[in-house]
Amino acid sequence: MDELSIAQFRFPSRVRIIAILLLVLFCLELLLMYAVPHFLPAGGNKIMESFLDAALLALLFSPVLYCCILKPFQNVAAKQKSLTEKVLANVVDGVIVFDELLVLQSCNCTAERIFGYAAADIVGEDVRVILRDLESSAGIDGRGRVDLCQVGTMLECTAARKDGTKLPVELSLSQLQLGGRLMWLGIIRDISARKEADDTMKQTLSLLSATLEATADGIMVRDLAGKTIISNKRFSDMWNLPGHVLGTRDDKLLREFVHQQLQDPEQFMALTEKQYIDTDQQSCHTVSFKDGRVFERFAAPQVIDETIVGRVVCYRDLTEQKSLEHQLRHAQKMEALGTLAGGVAHDFNNILTVIMGFCNLTCMRLEKDSPLRPNLDQIMTASERALTLTNSLLAYSRKQTMNPKPMDLNATVLNTEKFLARLIGEGIELMTKLSAEKVTVLGDSGQIEQVLTNLAANARDAMEGRGCLIIGTRKINIDQDFIRLHGYGKAGSCALISVSDTGGGMDEKTRGKIFEPFFTTKDVGYGTGLGLSIVYGIVKQHEGYINVYSEPGKGTTFNIYLPLIDGTQQAASLEPQQIPGGTETILLAEDDAGVRALVKSVLSGSGYRVIEARDGEEAVRKFRLNQEEIDLLVMDVVMPKKNGKETFLEISALKPDTKAIFISGYTADIIDKNGLIDAGLHLINKPLLPNQLLAKVRELLD
Numbered sequence: 197m198d199e200l201s202i203a204q205f206r207f208p209s210r211v212r213i214i215a216i217l218l219l220v221l222f223c224l225e226l227l228l229m230y231a232v233p234h235f236l237p238a239g240g241n242k243i244m245e246s247f248l249d250a251a252l253l254a255l256l257f258s259p260v261l262y263c264c265i266l267k268p269f270q271n272v273a274a275k276q277k278s279l280t281e282k283v284l285a286n287v288v289d290g291v292i293v294f295d296e297l298l299v300l301q302s303c304n305c306t307a308e309r310i311f312g313y314a315a316a317d318i319v320g321e322d323v324r325v326i327l328r329d330l331e332s333s334a335g336i337d338g339r340g341r342v343d344l345c346q347v348g349t350m351l352e353c354t355a356a357r358k359d360g361t362k363l364p365v366e367l368s369l370s371q372l373q374l375g376g377r378l379m380w381l382g383i384i385r386d387i388s389a390r391k392e393a394d395d396t397m398k399q400t401l402s403l404l405s406a407t408l409e410a411t412a413d414g415i416m417v418r419d420l421a422g423k424t425i426i427s428n429k430r431f432s433d434m435w436n437l438p439g440h441v442l443g444t445r446d447d448k449l450l451r452e453f454v455h456q457q458l459q460d461p462e463q464f465m466a467l468t469e470k471q472y473i474d475t476d477q478q479s480c481h482t483v484s485f486k487d488g489r490v491f492e493r494f495a496a497p498q499v500i501d502e503t504i505v506g507r508v509v510c511y512r513d514l515t516e517q518k519s520l521e522h523q524l525r526h527a528q529k530m531e532a533l534g535t536l537a538g539g540v541a542h543d544f545n546n547i548l549t550v551i552m553g554f555c556n557l558t559c560m561r562l563e564k565d566s567p568l569r570p571n572l573d574q575i576m577t578a579s580e581r582a583l584t585l586t587n588s589l590l591a592y593s594r595k596q597t598m599n600p601k602p603m604d605l606n607a608t609v610l611n612t613e614k615f616l617a618r619l620i621g622e623g624i625e626l627m628t629k630l631s632a633e634k635v636t637v638l639g640d641s642g643q644i645e646q647v648l649t650n651l652a653a654n655a656r657d658a659m660e661g662r663g664c665l666i667i668g669t670r671k672i673n674i675d676q677d678f679i680r681l682h683g684y685g686k687a688g689s690c691a692l693i694s695v696s697d698t699g700g701g702m703d704e705k706t707r708g709k710i711f712e713p714f715f716t717t718k719d720v721g722y723g724t725g726l727g728l729s730i731v732y733g734i735v736k737q738h739e740g741y742i743n744v745y746s747e748p749g750k751g752t753t754f755n756i757y758l759p760l761i762d763g764t765q766q767a768a769s770l771e772p773q774q775i776p777g778g779t780e781t782i783l784l785a786e787d788d789a790g791v792r793a794l795v796k797s798v799l800s801g802s803g804y805r806v807i808e809a810r811d812g813e814e815a816v817r818k819f820r821l822n823q824e825e826i827d828l829l830v831m832d833v834v835m836p837k838k839n840g841k842e843t844f845l846e847i848s849a850l851k852p853d854t855k856a857i858f859i860s861g862y863t864a865d866i867i868d869k870n871g872l873i874d875a876g877l878h879l880i881n882k883p884l885l886p887n888q889l890l891a892k893v894r895e896l897l898d
Contacts, residue, residue, distance in 0.1 A: 289306060295378070307384060310355060311326045351368075420472075422448055460484065476497050477497075490514045495509045555576055557886060616649065627665070636761055644738075670691075675687060692756070710744065711732040740756060741756070741757045776802075781806075783830070788832070
């Protein structure tokens with residue numbers, strides 16, 4: 197078939213047609229003027245002559261009129277119809293025409309394909325057969341009136357296919373007049389693929405949004421001009437951004453709003469401005485806030501189709517992590533110092549054991565009026581001061597022996613109230629805010645009183661004789677949020693002791709060192725620097741936690757958290773009884789020669805037979821040789837080759853009912869950790885006194 201073109205649809209020129217017709221008429225008229233008289237008799241009828249002239253003119257002019265006018269117009273009309281039919285047959289959209297009574301008049305091939313009907317099946321039927329919601333969507337009633345839409349409006353409605361399935365279509369309606377009748381022209385497009393793409397896009401965007409909101413990081417995406425494209429709620433929460441600021445979507449305004457929250461705002465602004473220039477660079481740095489928060493800021497270019505279109509900025513809250521790192525470093529430092537302090541105290545206790553032991557033995561053998569007794573008393577006094585120092589070191593290193601019993605914190609505070617009032621002086625007011633209910637913990641009341649005494653003395657010095665000291669107790673519940681915020685604690689109920697003063701407070705640098713041994717802010721000669729370190733050690737030994745809140749000029753508050761108990765637990769009693777000596781055989785294992793000599797002297801002086809051993813292996817070997825004679829073991833906890841526990845377990849395997857006494861400067865870290873106390877064994881701390889040792893020996897042997 198010949199190709200049709202718009203140029204073929206031009207009609208013949210009107211001037212040319214008129215000129216041809218006039219020329220033909222002129223020629224025919226001349227011809228008839230001369231030809232007609234030859235067909236009629238002379239003097240014929242004028243009327244007949246005129247009639248014959250007109251008939252011949254019409255007969256001769258008709259072919260010319262057909263060829264010049266009718267045929268060209270018919271050709272153009274046929275071509276127009278052919279083109280229209282081809283366009284309608286090949287257009288991608290469906291085309292329907294229905295009248296004002298909603299009766300379908302015609303449809304194209306695409307409409308047939310969309311609806312699944314042949315034209316013959318639906319032409320003449322109600323258009324609502326294929327467009328079920330036409331009236332509700334377009335507002336067209338059965339009389340063809342338009343109520344809800346404007347002519348030419350694009351609508352979405354549901355099409356019903358012949359097989360019963362439904363699909364979404366886009367409908368464009370236009371009114372037209374055909375043969376004096378009102379008609380509707382509908383252009384229909386299948387939008388099911390577009391709908392599926394839209395649904396997929398919505399699902400993807402929903403998934404992206406849900407993912408952004410579910411992440412723990414604050415995320416913001418901006419374009420190259422500084423306009424915020426998207427951000428999650430975590431981002432606004434982390435920066436405390438109000439809705440009206442976030443709604444501006446202006447990155448510069450957002451940064452200016454948070455400007456005052458930062459410790460170094462100029463550095464932050466300079467770095468973020470630089471990223472507008474170096475758009476292809478990644479960056480990662482920390483942002484510190486005045487309130488102590490620390491964020492990690494990671495920024496990377498947003499690349500689409502190898503083109504940088506913006507920047508993705510991710511903020512991660514490192515506050516808790518940094519706090520835990522600080523606490524870990526602090527704990528490691530304190531643990532190292534505690535190990536050092538405990539080691540020094542252990543070695544020093546061995547020396548004191550010899551000094552105080554032999555001094556005590558010498559005093560027992562001197563007459564009461566001996567001139568040497570005052571000298572020995574001075575040695576004992578100095579040794580006792582040294583013992584206090586070693587006990588402080590042991591308390592800090594958490595190696596001091598505890599005598600734990602159920603104790604009421606309220607009663608402990610009340611028992612020490614008068615003493616503390618005298619300690620802090622009349623110029624400082626002492627207030628107690630105790631819990632209305634009983635607050636029971638498992639602890640050593642003497643050590644808890646030591647904690648209160650040290651904290652009160654520290655507060656007294658901070659207030660310089662004027663102010664208020666408040667001691668309070670209460671029960672609190674520790675939850676996961678508390679643990680996450682502070683980095684310590686166990687979930688559940690616990691007891692809280694708070695000691696607050698109105699002194700000058702401390703800065704952050706001082707707060708970080710107050711629990712270190714020998715650290716002090718006092719002048720030389722005032723204070724040992726062990727007060728708060730002893731408090732720290734005692735609290736840790738009670739499986740508790742301590743923290744301090746203080747700012748310069750705003751006073752200081754110490755909070756101590758201790759595990760609660762129900763008050764029914766009982767502590768082991770280690771009270772010695774004074775019992776005379778005996779004749780039993782005792783195996784003594786001690787690596788320190790001075791201590792070994794002292795203990796042997798004390799035991800031998802009371803009638804006991806003593807077998808000596810310098811280490812654990814020698815003790816086991818001598819026990820094998822004399823196991824039927826040996827009635828008791830006296831051993832140091834820490835010895836070379838085999839420690840006290842290993843030695844005792846090996847001897848117990850040979851003679852299960854063997855009794856033992858452990859002596860050491862180390863106590864809780866070795867005895868409790870290895871379960872020797874639970875095994876029914878007994879412990880005497882160095883420096884030991886002769887009467888204390890003899891009483892414990894007699895107690896076990898009996």
